Amino acid sequence: xxxxxxxxxxxxxxxxxxxxxxxxxxxxxxxxxxxxxxxxxxxxxxxxxxxxxxxxxxxxxxxxxxxxxxxxxxxxxx
Numbered sequence: 611x612x613x614x615x616x617x618x619x620x621x622x623x624x625x626x627x628x629x630x631x632x633x634x635x636x637x638x639x640x641x642x643x644x645x646x647x648x649x650x651x652x653x654x655x656x657x658x659x660x661x662x663x664x665x666x667x668x669x670x671x672x673x674x675x676x677x678x679x680x681x682x683x684x685x686x687x688x
Contacts, residue, residue, distance in 0.1 A: 643675075646671065646675050649671055
């Protein structure tokens with residue numbers, strides 16, 4: 611019973627991670643920031659549920675978000 615529930619949750623996370631794969635295929639420069647954060651949230655949820663193979667994708671998403679935020683220029687602030 612617990613194994614079936616765990617498998618179901620991992621499958622749900624895999625389905626939720628589909629935008630992540632699309633983000634990787636598109637390039638993170640084209641994605642809106644909210645989609646990047648939602649993808650990171652899905653990855654972190656998968657890790658909490660026991661999918662330790664998602665740690666590499668988490669590192670990738672954190673690096674992509676960091677790069678994206680460093681490129682943001684705040685107008686009017688000096």
